[in-house]
Amino acid sequence: MISNIVHKSAVIKCPHCGAEYLPGEIYMPNAIIGQPDEVVKDSLGKIIYEDYSTPEREPSLTESFTCEYCDKPFVIEATVTYKTKEEAPEKTFKDQYVSLLD
Numbered sequence: 644m645i646s647n648i649v650h651k652s653a654v655i656k657c658p659h660c661g662a663e664y665l666p667g668e669i670y671m672p673n674a675i676i677g678q679p680d681e682v683v684k685d686s687l688g689k690i691i692y693e694d695y696s697t698p699e700r701e702p703s704l705t706e707s708f709t710c711e712y713c714d715k716p717f718v719i720e721a722t723v724t725y726k727t728k729e730e731a732p733e734k735t736f737k738d739q740y741v742s743l744l745d
């Protein structure tokens with residue numbers, strides 16, 4: 644029995660029995676962020692057009708799931724936010740940027 648485990652992501656709890664799930668057990672990453680077929684941006688990088696060919700490719704933050712422990716269904720609604728910040732000064736792109744590929 645593992646106790647005091649530090650989770651690397653939010654834990655989703657069954658509202659019926661309290662069983663715990665990690666988001667990766669319930670959500671497919673592509674489903675939560677969507678898979679745009681076309682993104683058009685202006686010269687400054689502002690998105691002016693986005694297109695998803697099918698509803699399945701649109702971001703879907705709501706998921707239905709049946710608990711594996713109590714066999715009751717429940718709905719999960721994800722809240723996804725993205726924060727950005729500048730890189731630390733010593734990592735500016737003025738210096739040559741080296742990327743190692745597999």
Ligand SMILES: [Zn+2]
Binds near residue numbers: 659711
């Ligand atoms: Zn349950």
